[in-house]
Amino acid sequence: MTQDKDAPLREDIRLLGRLLGDTVRDQQGEASFELIERIRQTSVRFRRDDDLAARRELEGTLDALSREQTIQVVRAFSYFSHLANIAEDQHHIRRSRAHLLAGSAPREGSLSHAIAHVLDNNIASxxxxxxxxxxxxxxxVLTAHPTEVQRKSILNCQTVIARLLDERDRMQLTPEESAANLDALRRAVLTLWQTRMLRPARLSVIDEVSNGVSYFETTFLSELPRLYAGLEDRLAAADPNLAGHELPAFLQVGSWIGGDRDGNPFVTAEVLERALTMQASAALGYYLDELHTLGSQLSLALGLVSASDALLALADHSPDHSPHRSDEPYRRAISGIYARLSATHRALLGTDPVRHPVADAAPYPSVDAFAADLDTIHRSLVANGSAALARGRLRQLRRALKVFGFHLAPIDLRQNSDVHERVVAELLALAQPGTDYLSLDESGRCELLLNELATARPLASPHVSYSADTESELAIFRAARAAHLRFGQAAIRNCIISKTDDVSDLLELAVLLKEAGLLRPLENALDVNIIPLFETIGDLDNAAAVMDRLFSIPLYRGLLSESRDDSQEVMLGYSDSNKDGGFLTSGWALYKAEGELIEVFGRHGIRLRLFHGRGGSVGRGGGPSYQAILAQPEGAVQGQIRLTEQGEVIAAKYGNPEVGRRNLEVLVAATIESSLRADGAKPTPATFIDAMQQLSDTAFQSYRGLVYETPGFEQYFWESTVIAEIAGLNIGSRPASRKKGTRIEDLRAIPWVFSWSQCRLMLPGWYGFGSAVKQWLASHPDDGLAQLQAMYRDWSFFSTLLSNMDMVLAKTDLAIASRYAALVKDVALRTSIFERIRHEWQATVDALLAITGQAELLADNPLLKRSIRNRFPYLDPLNHVQVELLRRHREQGDDERIRLGIHISINGVAAGLRNSG
Structure with a gap:
């Protein structure tokens, strides 16, 4: 009999659903429970049996709900989405463990698979x-964006529930233990129900920093060292000569939270300083706790074990003079280290740690000095027969220190090129009266900027008053310089320029860095990476030419050689390019830009590091990271890659420690496999390139024709989606639009995609593909389909593109989307646009199935198909209720309870989709 591998998942979902139902009955009464249960059963019948009578019954019931009933229904189904996510995560962990216990072959995306692939194919020794x-x-790199809809309090409740489910799964519980576990689960679900889902006030940047730090405390501080240890042990197993070899800190988690100023006026120098302090507090707090526990464990006594002279000297210098530990040098050494780290905490943060040291000591002057003391303990243990002890908590602590330092995570600075331009123009005008920087052409600007960069003389003067923008920008860079002196240069490594379109954009940032001493011309020293971000289709097409001109400037090339190891990072914008040109054209423009950059960098002898501005949704470059990295052009990864982790995807990937480690492992495995490829890889056939360009051109015209050239489309978008309500939801510190107004050009890409996801159209993730394939087949009637099928079979870029589109189309529901379309007041407008969208959707599905050979969507993705089958019956009612709430809200005005229901429904739909932003 075949084992039903998904049975435990269904059992967990049923258990959590039953506990939620019991909680609703106890807290809201039998009538509320029966109403919610009736809706649930009707929705399941409609979704699984395609019962049209059930659909009519469901819509009738939902439309007739009172305001208070609506709130209860929305809360119940939203919480079920969260609970289903927990069960799914637990099932992923369960299945991974089952594979390992069974001794199965390493799975794709694991480090074991990547290492075996490289070694077994003789790609590397x-x-x-x-x-x-x-x-x-x-x-x-963690980024704060207005799709992060979960409060930290909700995440804490979910962590407890996940731990209790894990306990039931891994442990053989006695009847009493099982009952206690069930009681604890019941309490956790009750706590979740009674915890406010939404924030009463808009999230501040500091709140976002706190949320970001929580993922380090939950996952990264503990799981990253474990991943490193596992990788080192695998390498040692492959080659005994690598036993004891410690890898450099190549895997690091970065952050934009507290440093990303592009369109966020609330990120200031003071906020940056607070963010750095909060991060340092988390890192130092973790080290102090680990030292305290390590001291209790290393109770080794002289006479039973030896110690090195260096360790004995460390113990002798310790302020711990307790006679009870006189023969325990390791404990005394650790007490001394704790005292020094406690003093470091006081020196860097201005406060004492919660647990005081045995006595005062001098602070560490640097991370290296702290690491040296830990290394002394490590070497003494290894040299004196206690290597096994060195591989425990001490190994974890030493690795954590290498990765996180005193700063925890490097914070990137980001600002729009327009702001840099205005600031530089003002500085030049006041320092050199008569200089009109903004009136100069590109050549004139570069000449003027290079003259400034050739001298150490600053432009800014403490005796001159500047505009608020200029003062703010200068303060940020000065704060960055102060952070380098306080925490080390690892605290802030990167400065990113949004909307880069020419060389002067990079030189303007260089001038501003010089003002703060982060670029020192006389020393040819540059303390941070200057990173252009190419975002629109036009900017991506121009990216290689811009970098070619930049590298031809001796001054800049010299900075790279002297200070940046002949390396240059380039960031590519997925979300804005998608909003600009549509899904297909965005993906193709990014791919082409990478290939052109590889050629330019190779010609100049500079190492390329790509920073991928991926989002959670496919419409913003999301999708499985493993396949995405492997689908990069050959030579694009080169062992180095950065990518953004955004919105609610951060919680989904890293909220659970074990799931978090798995996701980090996937990134490393994909980087290894993409960088170390077998020789003789065939270049992409020219016929594939030509076909893709033709498809892109047609898709671009189709997408632009709808979004930017159709009269009334802007009105359709604002009335048929929750964009207006998202703008008022307290889910982020950043405004939804760059400027006041409703222009799609000014709208941020994140809420653009998020809004289409909420109404279940997912338009940014597929629109234009159907038209493109239709025209291609019309112009290639004999072999057109066969060629597209060959591209899907033999080109990882194209197959990954279609796989992501398959996922988005499966999550699309035109029946539900039509209810949102009905919110558009102009009947003729909504009919014409929605029918156009419906026609394109059908054409896209038909094209996808014809190319892939699938009989239905997700035929090759049973895991996602299962997930959709499990959760969509609980997601559909949320969408139906959300439409009714939007209608009431727009007809009746600002009713606080209706607004609350809308916002809770947004949370629930986002949780159910998991990658909506």
Missing amino acids: PAELGSFFDTALVSP
């Missing part, structure tokens, strides 16, 4: 693979 990490960099 174990020693060569070990040295690969010497220059590698893998860095997911």
